Amino acid sequence: MKMPDPDPSILARREEIAGNLRKIVPGEGVILSSQELRVYESDGLTAYRQPPLMAVLPENTEQVSQVLRYCHEEGVKVVPRGSGTSLSGGALPVADAILLCMGKFNQxxxxxxxxxxxxxxxxxxxxxxxxxxxxxxxxxxxxxxxxxxxxxxxxxxxxxxxxxxxxxxxxxxxxxxxxxxxxxxxxxxxxxxxxxxxxxxxxxxxxxxxxxxxxxxxxxxxxxxKPETARALLLGFPTSEEGGDCVAAIISDGIIPGGMEMMDKPAIQAAEAFVNAGYPLDVEALLIVELDGPQAEVDYLIDRVSDIAEKSGAVT
Ligand SMILES: Cc1cc2nc3c(=O)[nH]c(=O)nc-3n(C[C@H](O)[C@H](O)[C@H](O)COP(=O)(O)OP(=O)(O)OC[C@H]3O[C@@H](n4cnc5c(N)ncnc54)[C@H](O)[C@@H]3O)c2cc1C
Missing domain, CATH: 3.30.465.10 (Uridine Diphospho-n-acetylenolpyruvylglucosamine Reductase; domain 3)
Incomplete structure (x- = not known):
């Protein structure tokens, strides 16, 4: 991906901007060295990499306020960052922007x-x-x-x-x-x-x-x-369509499971090869339905969902 062209006038003022931000966030709160900036050059979407102009690590709200006000007045862009796990490039730096890292707000x-x-x-x-x-x-x-x-x-x-x-x-x-x-x-x-x-x-x-x-x-x-109890049903289907129909049948019956996830055959095989959970390998789709709540309610719902699954074509 082509990143936006940086503003050369901002790049030229890097040292001056860092000096002013250090007055707001003293100590080691402003990171400029290219080695230290490597850890900030991407988020969970690692296909894209771009070191920021600098990383700034404020410790309190007043510092955040002063950093943002300074950047606003000086025309410097800001990208906030939490833990950098975003898969959408949300925390991806820009070359002429500071990366505002919120890791020190950890209380x-x-x-x-x-x-x-x-x-x-x-x-x-x-x-x-x-x-x-x-x-x-x-x-x-x-x-x-x-x-x-x-x-x-x-x-x-x-x-x-x-x-x-x-x-x-x-x-x-x-x-x-x-x-x-x-x-x-x-x-x-x-x-x-x-x-x-x-x-x-x-x-x-x-x-x-x-x-x-x-x-x-x-x-x-x-x-x-925490719910009093939680139990999961593992349901296997000969086709993904039947698994999908079972999801619709559970919901249309008025049941809202605590969790519900479906895997198709390639996903079952990949997961089984990795964790050896004992998933059946002879089905085309697996539906995991977690039911939680008071014991009596969960017992009732387990029976109810089992019936629905059988009618929807579940084979395991
Ligand atoms: C292995 C893996 C599994 C994942 N599974 C899920 C999942 O099941 N469900 C799901 O929804 N997501 C999932 N994600 C995506 C990601 O974890 C989430 O989007 C998460 O909310 C990002 O949090 P973060 O602290 O890492 O934020 P970052 O990646 O640091 O930032 C994400 C966005 O939030 C902004 N931001 C961060 N902190 C602040 C702040 N204090 N103020 C304002 N803006 C801020 C950033 O600018 C950026 O736009 C997964 C990611 C990975 C790598």
Missing amino acids: VLEIDYDNRCTVVQPGVTNLGITKSVEGEGFYYAPDPSSQIACSIGGNVAENAGGVHCLKYGLTTNNLLGIEMVLIDGTILRFGGKHLDSAGYDLLGLMTGSEGLLGVVTEVTVRILP
């Missing part, structure tokens, strides 16, 4: 079990939120496969979701409030510790905006009590 600020929410800095990992509350039997529901590494700030910017989102929603359905900074340095707060704040849905606007509208500096999300 859980408050856990409010009474209101079932937690307030965290944007660099906290998705799994880190669950880890911080699981001792009390709670968890954070949206679970992208990258949850061990991706940041909650990146989740907000990409509206990330995972296998449990059919029942529990994407980031947008679990986000209660944010603090964010506009490109002119203005610090704003939307939402709070409750769903559906009055007024325009500015949280919804920010969710999925890929860092283009501002930099998120604090996030409040819902936490949920």
Whole structure:
């Protein structure tokens, strides 16, 4: 991919810009050396690589505000970055832009079990939120496969979701409030510790905006009590169409599984060769249906889904 041509006047002012940003983020907060910038030259979409003008690692909201205001006034572009796992090139640097890395915003600020929410800095990992509350039997529901590494700030910017989102929603359905900074340095707060704040849905606007509208500096999300139990059904079908029909039949029966994923034959073979999970290799499609909730409800749903699967042509 051809990256945009950089503005030569910005490249020529690199040292001056770095000097001014170091006054805002002192110490090792501004990275200029080409060796150190190598780790920032791409995100999860590794086919594209481009070192940024420099990387800036602020430690608090006031520094973010001053960095953005300076860049805005000086005409310097800014690309925010969380953990850099985006597969859409969202955190891909540009040669004449600073990369604003939010990794130092890594603290859980408050856990409010009474209101079932937690307030965290944007660099906290998705799994880190669950880890911080699981001792009390709670968890954070949206679970992208990258949850061990991706940041909650990146989740907000990409509206990330995972296998449990059919029942529990994407980031947008679990986000209660944010603090964010506009490109002119203005610090704003939307939402709070409750769903559906009055007024325009500015949280919804920010969710999925890929860092283009501002930099998120604090996030409040819902936490949920862990389900009493969870069980999974592994269903094999002679054709992918029958597997797909089974999905439609489960949903049209009014059942919302905690998770539901389908693999076709090449995916089954690849997964089995890698993890030796014991998947049947003689079917064309596998459907994994996870049911969670109170024990009695899960027992009932397991029977119900088994019946539906049999009628849809399941062979295992
Ligand atoms: C192996 C793998 C599996 C994945 N599985 C899933 C999955 O199941 N579901 C899913 O939805 N995604 C998945 N992803 C994609 C990715 O992990 C998510 O999009 C995640 O939300 C990105 O978070 P991040 O912290 O890495 O953000 P980055 O990659 O650093 O940035 C992503 C975007 O967010 C912006 N951004 C980051 N932090 C902030 C901030 N504080 N304020 C404003 N903007 C910000 C960036 O500018 C960029 O546009 C996967 C990626 C990998 C590599």
